[in-house]
Amino acid sequence: MTTKTADHITQACSANEIFQIARKACIGSGLTHDRAEDLAEATTLLQCSGHAGLATLHRLLVRQGKAPHTHQLKLSLLAGQMQIDHLRPEAEGVAVIDWLVAGKGPAELHKLDDPLIMAGLLMAAARSYGGQFLVHKAGLSAPIVISDPQRATELASDQGLQLSYQPCASASKSAPVLCRHTEVELAVWQACERLAHLTYVPASAASRQSGAGAGLVDND
Incomplete structure (x- = not known):
């Protein structure tokens, strides 16, 4: 169902629909x-x-489509600490989270693309592992817990920052409340659909012979 407001048209989507279109759009983009x-999990959250x-x-x-062949991770180690000069959530993001959860030490970031998506990745991982990121x-007397998307602004820093992981018995009480349904701008949905369509196999006799679609003969 679509809804029209003064500024844009939105459509109602389930959490599963968000996850599936996000996943297919990522694959269609070459990830x-x-x-x-x-x-997709971070996006849905x-x-x-x-x-x-x-x-x-x-x-x-x-953004990453403008440089599709730069997915190679750019990480380094210095005195037991992971160093990332330029963190991209779709590339170094998950690797950094794996490093932190494994308890190998902190990670130091100097530049970060898309802080909101990185915050989503951190929160999704915190829900899975039960800890806190x-x-x-510099200048803060206490660390900041990434427990809500509003905290994404804390990841955007020109001065650099350090990330760490703290295991705990239960998920943060301040974790965001999730809805099973949400509203998405129709233009955004259609843009993601165009990327998702890149994963589809063109309909042809050859593609059906290789297993795509319903086959060449319908004898039900």
């Missing part, structure tokens, strides 16, 4: 299936907690 799954997760993901995919900045 691997595992990265697509992680980004953001969208279903009242934030523009799908629109932000689409901007990320447009903390931001440490």
